[in-house]
Amino acid sequence: MKKIAAVALLSLGALLAACSKQESAPAAAPAPAPAAATKIVVGLDDNFPPMGFRDDKNQLVGFDIDMAKEAAKRLGLEVEFKPIDWSAKEAELSGKRVDALWNGLTITEERKQNIAFTAPYMENHQIIVVPAGSAIKTKADLAGKVVGAQEGSSAVDAIKKEDAVFKSFKEFKTFGDNVTALMDLTTGRLEAVVVDEVVGRYYVAKKPDAYAVLGDNFGTEEYGVGLRKDDTELHGKLEKALADMKADGAAAKIAEQWFGKNIIK
Helix, strand or coil, X not given: CHHHHHHHHHHHHHXXXXXXXXCCCCCCCCCCCCCCCCEEEEEECCEEXXXXXXXXXXXXXXXXXXXXXXXXXXXXXXXXXXXXXXXXXXXXXXXXXXXXXXXXXXXXXXXXXXXXXXXXXXXXXXXXXXXXXXXXXXXXXXXXXXXXXXXXXXXHHHHHHCHHHXXXXXXXXXXXXXXXXXXXXXXXXXXXXXXXXXXXXXXXHHCCCCXXXXXEEEEEEEECCEECCCCHHHHHHHHHHHHHHHHCCHHHHHHHHHHCCCCEC
């Protein structure tokens, strides 16, 4: 009798165990995939002609504006242009207030520590602009002079790399934008301005009798689009869009509209 009872108890235990397994809670459903991005927010300095600036109707225009619009169209994305404090551009990008820095952004080893760059799309020089008729003819002539550049720009880095020249200045001033620096050059508060060639020559062409560009410069650099390092999907897509724009001539067409020639690298 005890043996029969024991067998019955074992059978009951097995049945309960089976029921317990069947009634256990179902596995949690996988989290839904994040929604695909529909917009890219481009951070820029809106006083940086001809790359990005406001026209007489206060509309954002420029070479980089047109390049970004074309790339976004190819990616099926809406593009929003957000003017930012250019000296705080890396914080704007890492803080996800913008998705890309696209406004004549120079590729440097220092910036590569925090920014993922696309392949360069154009070359640029840091030129020296002086008033027309100035006695300054070379970098050596900047000794004892008051020199200016835009704060946070690659011009500042380029100047400081040439330590002997930098230390020879009487004073080095930085400005919120290149327009203000060039205005101070015109009024005599500065004796020279170091600026991106694409910007400097744009203003010199507007007032050829007011400015002169020296033969010397502070080096050659390359422009690229800056993205967050963890934004690998956008980086890959944007690289392809830019490569396609170079290959099919769309980038060259935009360059010719703004510079009169194809300056795409």
